[in-house]
Each structure stands twice: as C-alpha cells, then as structure tokens.
Amino acid sequence: MLVWTKPGKALTWLVFGLVFGILVIAPFAVVIAAAFAGSWNGVLPSGPTTAHLQEALSGDRLASLSVSLQTAFLGGLLAVVVGTWSAIAAHNASPARFADALHHLPIAVPSVVVGLGLLVAFSRQPFLLNGTKWIVVIAHLVLMVAFSYGAVAAALQRVDPSYAEVAASLGASPSRVLWQVRLPLLRPAIASAAGLSVALSMGEVGATIMVYPASWRTLPVSIFALTDRGQTFTAAAEAVVLLTATVLVVTLLDRLRGRPQT
Amino acid sequence: MPPVLLIGLLVIYPLVLVAVESVPAWGDVLGSAEFRDALVRTVQIAVCSTIGCLVVGTFLAVVISFVPFPGARVVASLVDTMLALPSFLVALAFTFIYGTAGILRTGGFLTTPWAVVLAEITFYTPFVMRPLLAAMSRLPRAQLDVAASLGAGPWRVLRQVVLPEARPALLAGGSLTLLLTLNEFGIVLFLGAKGTTTLPMLVHTKGIVMFDYPAACAIAVVQIVLSLGLYAVLRKALGGRRARLD
Amino acid sequence: MTVQLDDVTVHFGRTCALESCTLTVAAGETVALLGPSGSGKSTALKAVAGFVRPSSGRIRLDGQDVTELPPAKRGIGVVVQQYALFPHLRVEDNVAFGLRAARRPKGEVTRRVAEMLGLVGMTSYARRFPRELSGGQQQRVAIARALAIRPKVLLLDEPLAALDAQLRADLLIELQNLRREVPTLAIIYVTHDQSEALALADRIAVMRDARLIDLAPTTTLYQTPPSAFTASFLGNANLLPIKSSNNEVTVAGHVIPGVQPISGKELLCIRPHAVRLGAGGVPGRVTGVQWRGASYQLTCEVADVLVRVDLAADGAVPAVGADVQLVLPSEACSLVSR
Numbered sequence: 001m002l003v004w005t006k007p008g009k010a011l012t013w014l015v016f017g018l019v020f021g022i023l024v025i026a027p028f029a030v031v032i033a034a035a036f037a038g039s040w041n042g043v044l045p046s047g048p049t050t051a052h053l054q055e056a057l058s059g060d061r062l063a064s065l066s067v068s069l070q071t072a073f074l075g076g077l078l079a080v081v082v083g084t085w086s087a088i089a090a091h092n093a094s095p096a097r098f099a100d101a102l103h104h105l106p107i108a109v110p111s112v113v114v115g116l117g118l119l120v121a122f123s124r125q126p127f128l129l130n131g132t133k134w135i136v137v138i139a140h141l142v143l144m145v146a147f148s149y150g151a152v153a154a155a156l157q158r159v160d161p162s163y164a165e166v167a168a169s170l171g172a173s174p175s176r177v178l179w180q181v182r183l184p185l186l187r188p189a190i191a192s193a194a195g196l197s198v199a200l201s202m203g204e205v206g207a208t209i210m211v212y213p214a215s216w217r218t219l220p221v222s223i224f225a226l227t228d229r230g231q232t233f234t235a236a237a238e239a240v241v242l243l244t245a246t247v248l249v250v251t252l253l254d255r256l257r258g259r260p261q262t
Numbered sequence: 263m264p265p266v267l268l269i270g271l272l273v274i275y276p277l278v279l280v281a282v283e284s285v286p287a288w289g290d291v292l293g294s295a296e297f298r299d300a301l302v303r304t305v306q307i308a309v310c311s312t313i314g315c316l317v318v319g320t321f322l323a324v325v326i327s328f329v330p331f332p333g334a335r336v337v338a339s340l341v342d343t344m345l346a347l348p349s350f351l352v353a354l355a356f357t358f359i360y361g362t363a364g365i366l367r368t369g370g371f372l373t374t375p376w377a378v379v380l381a382e383i384t385f386y387t388p389f390v391m392r393p394l395l396a397a398m399s400r401l402p403r404a405q406l407d408v409a410a411s412l413g414a415g416p417w418r419v420l421r422q423v424v425l426p427e428a429r430p431a432l433l434a435g436g437s438l439t440l441l442l443t444l445n446e447f448g449i450v451l452f453l454g455a456k457g458t459t460t461l462p463m464l465v466h467t468k469g470i471v472m473f474d475y476p477a478a479c480a481i482a483v484v485q486i487v488l489s490l491g492l493y494a495v496l497r498k499a500l501g502g503r504r505a506r507l508d
Numbered sequence: 509m510t511v512q513l514d515d516v517t518v519h520f521g522r523t524c525a526l527e528s529c530t531l532t533v534a535a536g537e538t539v540a541l542l543g544p545s546g547s548g549k550s551t552a553l554k555a556v557a558g559f560v561r562p563s564s565g566r567i568r569l570d571g572q573d574v575t576e577l578p579p580a581k582r583g584i585g586v587v588v589q590q591y592a593l594f595p596h597l598r599v600e601d602n603v604a605f606g607l608r609a610a611r612r613p614k615g616e617v618t619r620r621v622a623e624m625l626g627l628v629g630m631t632s633y634a635r636r637f638p639r640e641l642s643g644g645q646q647q648r649v650a651i652a653r654a655l656a657i658r659p660k661v662l663l664l665d666e667p668l669a670a671l672d673a674q675l676r677a678d679l680l681i682e683l684q685n686l687r688r689e690v691p692t693l694a695i696i697y698v699t700h701d702q703s704e705a706l707a708l709a710d711r712i713a714v715m716r717d718a719r720l721i722d723l724a725p726t727t728t729l730y731q732t733p734p735s736a737f738t739a740s741f742l743g744n745a746n747l748l749p750i751k752s753s754n755n756e757v758t759v760a761g762h763v764i765p766g767v768q769p770i771s772g773k774e775l776l777c778i779r780p781h782a783v784r785l786g787a788g789g790v791p792g793r794v795t796g797v798q799w800r801g802a803s804y805q806l807t808c809e810v811a812d813v814l815v816r817v818d819l820a821a822d823g824a825v826p827a828v829g830a831d832v833q834l835v836l837p838s839e840a841c842s843l844v845s846r
Binding site: 020034040113142203206227239243250 | 264265268269270277279280283318321322324325329330331337341344346347349352355356358361383384387388403406410416420424445446447448452454461462463465466469470478482485486489490493
C-alpha cells in the first residue's frame with residue numbers, strides 16, 4: 001500500500017517494533033517484572049520471588065484493594081446511573097449544550113482541581129462530608145459521569161427514534177417505553193461506559209489524593225505512599241494487583257454488554 | 263431534571279467556592295516566582311509532550327494502517343486498552359528503567375522535566391493514535407494504490423494523500439493530548455522531581471502539604487481558565503463536532 | 509507495449525486468489541477479463557499494476573521482468589471502480605499528480621493537464637473538487653489522471669460499475685473513442701458485464717474460481733463458446749442436454765437436423781434470439797412471457813429444462829400454458845462440454 005519493497009517493509013517494521021516496544025510496551029512489562037523481582041541492579045531483574053506479591057495481598061494492603069473496589073463500584077456505577085439519566089433527560093430537553101458542557105467540565109480541568117473544589121465545598125456547612133468515604137465516592141462519581149453521559153448521549157443520537165414511537169403507538173406508557181425499549185437499546189453503550197468508569201476509577205489518583213481520609217485509602221494512593229518511601233518493588237506488586245483486579249472487573253462487566261443487536 | 267441538578271451541585275458549587283476562596287491570595291500567588299515557574303513549566307511540558315505524541319503516534323498509526331503486519335490488529339486493540347490504564351504506572355516503571363539502580367542507570371535523568379515529557383509521550387501516544395487509526399481506516403486503500411501507480415514514492419503518498427485526509431484527526435488528537443498533558447498529575451506526582459513542579463502539582467502541594475487553601479484555589483483558578491480556554495478552542499477547532507474526551 | 513502474465517499465482521493468506529494465470533496483451537490490443545465477482549480478475553489486474561505480489565510466476569512489460577518493481581516504477585495507468593480521486597485536490601491537481609511526482613517542468617504539467625482534460629471533455633471543471641462532480645465526471649477525471657503520465661499500458665478495473673445504465677452507455681462510447689485516440693495503448697479491462705466486454709475488447713479472457721478458463725477473440729468466443737460456463741456467462745445462452753448416436757444429435761428425443769455430435773460435448777448451446785417458433789421443432793410448453801419493449805422473452809419448458817426465447821414484439825405471442833415447437837437452426841447451435 002505505502003511501502004512496496006521487502007527491505008523497505010523490513011526497515012519500517014524494525015523501527016516500529018523498537019519504538020512501540022521501548023516506548024509503549026516496556027514500561028508496563030517492567031512494572032510486572034519488578035513485582036516479581038528480588039532485586040534489580042543490572043539490565044535484568046534478579047532473584048525471582050513472590051514475596052512482594054504476598055506482601056501486597058496481606059492484611060493492611062488488602063484493605064486498600066477492597067477500598068478501591070468499593071469506591072469503583074459505588075462511584076463508577078452511580079456515575080453510570082446519573083450519567084444515563086442525565087443523557088436521556090438532556091436528549092429530550094432543549095439546552096443540551098449546557099448539559100454537555102456541565103458533564104464534561106470535570107474531565108476538562110485537572111482532577112486535582114476537582115478534588116480541591118470538593119474539599120473546599122464539603123468541609124463546611126451545609127454539606128459536611130470531609131473525613132468520610134463519601135467525599136471520595138463523590139469525587140469518583142463526578143469524574144466518571146462524563147463517560148457514561150457521553151456514551152449514552154452518542155448512542156441516543158444513533159438509535160432510531162422510530163422504535164420508541166412504534167412502542168408508544170402500540171399503547172405503551174412512557175415509563176414502559178423507557179424500561180422496555182429505550183434502555184435495552186442503550187445497553188451496549190451503558191455497559192461499555194460502566195467498564196471504562198470502573199477501570200478509570202480503579203486508577204484514579206489526582207482527586208483522591210486531595211480528599212481521602214486516612215480510613216479510606218485507595219490502591220493508587222497506597223502505591224504512591226510506597227513509592228514515596230522508596231519501597232518500589234512492593235509498589236510494583238500492588239500495581240500488578242491493581243491491574244489484575246481492573247482487568248477482571250472490566251471483563252466481568254463486558255459480559256453484561258451482551259451480543260450486539262442488529 | 264434531577265440528575266442535571268445533582269451534577270450542577272457537585273460540579274459548579276465547588277468551583278464557585280474555589281473562585282471565592284481564591285480572592286485573598288491572588289496578589290501573593292500571581293506575583294510569586296514559584297507560580298510563574300510552574301506555569302511556564304506546565305506549558306513547556308505539555309507542548310513538548312504533545313509534539314512528541316503527534317510524531318510517534320502518527321508514525322505508529324501509519325505503520326499499523328498502511329504497512330500492516332501479522333498482529334497489527336492486536337497492537338491496535340492493545341492501544342485501545344491502554345487508554346483505560348492509570349498514568350502513574352508509566353512513572354513507576356521509569357523508576358526501574360531510568361532510576362539510580364535501574365536498567366539504564368541514567369541517574370539524574372529521572373528528576374528532569376524530560377523524564378516527565380518522555381513518560382507523558384509514552385502514556386498519551388495512544389490518545390493520538392486512536393482518532394488517527396479511525397481516520398486512516400476510512401481512507402480508501404485504492405487512493406494509495408493509484409497514487410503509487412502514478413509514480414509517487416512513499417513519502418509523497420504520505421504527505422500528499424494520507425496526511426491531508428488525517429489532518430482533522432491529528433488536530434483532534436493533538437488538542438485533546440495538549441489538554442490532558444496540561445492537566446496531568448499522576449506522572450508528575452510519582453516522578454516527584456523537585457525541579458518539575460507543574461500547576462496541578464502546585465495545587466496539591468499548597469492544598470494538602472501546606473494547607474494553604476486560598477493559594478491552592480488561586481492556582482486552581484488559573485489552571486481552570488487555561489484548561490477551559492483550551493477546551494473551548496478544541497470544541498471550536500473540531501468544527502461543531504463534539505469534543506470527545508471520553 | 510506488450511504485457512505478459514507468465515504463470516502468475518497470487519495467494520492471500522491461505523486463499524488462492526489467482527491460479528497459474530498466463531496471458532499476453534499486445535500493444536494496441538484490448539483484452540477484457542470477464543467473470544463473476546471473486547473470480548480473480550481484479551487480482552490479475554492488481555498483479556500487473558504491482559499492488560499485489562505474486563507468490564509465483566512473472567510479470568513482464570515488453571519482455572522485461574517487472575515482478576519485483578514497485579508500482580511507482582512501472583509507469584502503468586490504473587483506473588479503479590470507485591475512481592479514488594484525491595478528495596482534497598482540485599480536478600487539475602488530481603490530473604497533475606503523476607506529472608508532479610515525476611518532477612516534470614511546470615509548463616509541461618500545465619500543458620499536459622489541459623490536453624488531458626480536453627481529451628475527456630472536462631476542461632471547464634478544472635477548478636472543481638471531486639465531491640462537486642457526478643460519478644461519470646469523476647470517472648472521466650480518473651481516466652485523464654491515468655493517461656496524463658503517458659502510460660503504455662492502461663488498466664481499467666470495473667470502470668463503469670458504479671454508474672447508472674445511461675451513463676454507462678455514454679462512457680462506453682467514449683472509451684471506444686479513446687482507443688482510437690491512443691492507438692498503441694495496451695488495455696486490460698476488468699468487468700463482470702458482458703456487454704462492456706463485447707463492445708470494447710479485441711479478445712476476452714473468461715475467469716472463474718481464480719482461473720482463466722477461456723481466452724479467444726471476442727466474436728469467436730461469442731459464436732462458438734468453448735465451455736458451458738462461458739456460453740451462459742457471455743450472452744446468456746440456453747444450454748440443452750443432448751443425446752448423441754449414429755451421427756445424430758437429439759434434444760428431448762427430437763433430432764436436430766444439421767448438427768453433428770462431438771465426443772465429450774453433452775450440451776447444445778443456443779442464444780435466446782436464435783430460437784424460433786414453428787412447425788417441426790422440439791416440443792415445449794410456455795411457462796412465462798415477459799414484455800421487454802422491443803421484444804418478448806418467453807420461457808419454455810422442454811423436458812425439464814427452461815429455454816429462453818426472444819420474440820420480436822410485432823409478431824404473435826403465445827400465451828402461458830400454450831404448447832409450442834422450438835426450431836433450433838443448426839448454424840446457431842454449438843456443442844459444449846458440461
């Protein structure tokens with residue numbers, strides 16, 4: 001198509017392999033390798049061990065995983081509900097641009113700023129939430145809501161309105177149309193938004209680090225604390241735990257998507 | 263519209279309070295060298311990272327699309343997956359690669375802004391690749407074939423046939439990356455270099471480490487103006503199409 | 509320039525898209541590659557252009573092996589089905605693309621572009637963008653662009669397939685004129701439409717299942733098709749099973765006078781317009797009548813086989829269910845193998 005000669009192709013692929021391998025793949029491979037390494041003083045890690053992983057999965061640290069999972073499910077899934085609801089409401093109302101901008105605002109500014117805002121707003125009356133887990137959950141909800149809103153709003157544009165019209169013409173009440181026609185049609189979009197929300201929530205660090213109380217420390221915060229203290233191998237092991245948990249949860253949620261309907 | 267009101271409360275109300283809270287600190291913060299340095303650093307890092315992402319992302323996307331190899335589809339789906347991973351993983355990996363006891367033992371490199379730039383290029387290149395891959399898959403293969411039959415070499419085909427068609431995608435991916443790199447926090451936090459304080463980092467330091475809320479809020483306001491200004495430009499640049507951050 | 513495919517085989521992964529194709533097209537000659545979709549005709553054309561690499565066999569231009577040469581070095585004009593005009597370039601820049609790639613002097617580029625646009629009658633559209641043109645106009649520009657580089661070989665891949673019937677007829681005439689304007693051009697014309705092949709080609713190569721099955725001058729192929737597939741694909745011929753004995757050929761027990769049996773050929777091929785109704789023919793029953801404006805087409809059942817018969821619209825037309833006798837004139841009959 002573009003490069004026709006064999007040596008030309010070979011050279012292109014070689015450069016591609018180098019760039020992609022070194023720049024994109026290597027960092028992730030290195031974290032995984034470090035999680036199982038006793039020490040890393042040369043080019044390659046040495047002393048293979050599962051000690052770091054065991055530590056990452058022991059008592060106190062396991063609590064972080066539990067906190068992360070709870071936050072991701074609470075915050076992420078609340079975001080899906082609110083985002084879907086908003087998108088449907090905004091689709092019917094006229095000032096959709098305002099709702100669009102409102103929902104995208106939190107991901108257009110740094111997450112640290114979102115965290116600071118929540119910290120300032122919920123450390124005082126009338127909403128005193130600082131020091132509870134709910135401020136963390138709210139932070140995740142606010143940050144993830146854009147993805148559900150965006151995905152559902154885009155899906156609503158694509159879905160043929162005649163389905164809902166036909167259902168209504170058959171005598172279905174508006175709520176019946178919503179639950180039995182519109183939401184099922186949106187299911188693939190909602191499911192993929194849920195997967196993305198949970199995955200991003202599991203890895204969220206900027207807003208969380210601004211608002212988390214000592215009793216509600218997520219995995220990324222715990223990984224940062226380890227890195228900051230120089231315990232990088234344990235940090236790598238926790239990162240592997242984080243990645244594994246994320247992949248498992250996202251795979252599970254992907255099942256909900258069901259077969260694409262034609 | 264209860265959900266919209268809820269989000270309004272959770273998004274607008276805090277930001278308004280941030281703006282109110284920031285008022286007393288404006289003079290101090292804007293005049294400080296610390297703030298000006300961080301502002302300049304933030305923009306420098308974001309611009310360098312974005313240029314890097316555009317160059318690397320374009321190259322990778324062109325090879326996947328037009329010099330395909332067995333497994334190219336797997337690579338493309340890998341790129342999609344990476345969008346959902348946390349950015350601090352890259353910074354964590356860098357401590358093993360470039361750290362004092364790591365693979366390359368480049369010692370001081372890790373604490374320079376260039377380490378942040380390299381980490382951001384690693385993490386954000388997929389954000390450039392995704393719209394590019396989509397745009398390139400829409401370009402009819404026959405156009406490349408015909409261009410070649412008319413005597414054009416690979417460079418000419420790339421410059422005169424592929425890039426003109428990929429320009430909107432480049433613009434979209436580039437401005438999104440610029441926005442996200444301006445806002446990036448995880449990588450800077452984890453690399454923790456003293457010399458590379460960016461605005462989000464400064465918000466964190468002032469707010470959490472020094473409990474100076476007004477100063478943190480003032481910096482946050484500057485950052486909001488910067489990000490939203492760019493976001494508005496981004497939406498304009500995409501010609502009425504929604505700026506898809508998601 | 510002579511184009512030669514010498515035992516060319518093309519594989520895409522495990523599927524074989526073209527098998528042992530051998531074909532020579534002389535300077536000034538037009539050869540049509542005719543076949544249904546997936547028969548390998550486009551693959552053969554792409555192999556000549558250099559877009560796909562043969563897994564074995566050689567491609568030669570004037571005897572010179574170009575198999576390893578990238579398309580940019582072959583100097584072959586290519587026109588594809590969807591035209592592939594560069595959407596961001598104006599018509600004149602599309603036509604100039606190849607000349608600029610060859611770094612021709614500016615004056616020459618301008619002159620040649622004007623000449624080419626004149627040739628295809630698109631001079632007044634030079635400043636337009638492709639999206640502002642109709643399908644037929646885009647196709648003309650694509651042809652001008654391919655001819656601008658003065659190719660010795662022109663490859664046309666289903667150039668009319670995306671156009672409606674009237675435009676197709678108009679462009680067919682223009683392509684015939686083009687052949688006269690550039691008399692030394694070797695043209696390979698890929699199509700699934702027999703009427704295009706009949707109108708343009710000196711010779712027709714019939715393709716089926718990745719193979720070239722029949723190759724002959726156009727009139728020969730039409731009048732005496734060598735195979736049942738070619739007979740039905742080219743001209744929609746009726747194929748009737750025959751019994752041969754004692755120097756006689758019978759269809760449904762009825763002797764066809766003047767037709768001699770040939771061993772191994774078990775089908776009688778006759779075009780719908782050559783069949784006549786009259787006394788002493790093969791008995792059959794009318795099962796369908798379609799009016800086609802200038803003619804009627806009858807479908808008649810003859811011993812479990814449906815036979816199509818074209819009748820002039822001015823004569824009497826039997827009704828559905830009527831018993832008729834089909835006369836098969838020997839000069840219009842040929843025998844083919846199954």
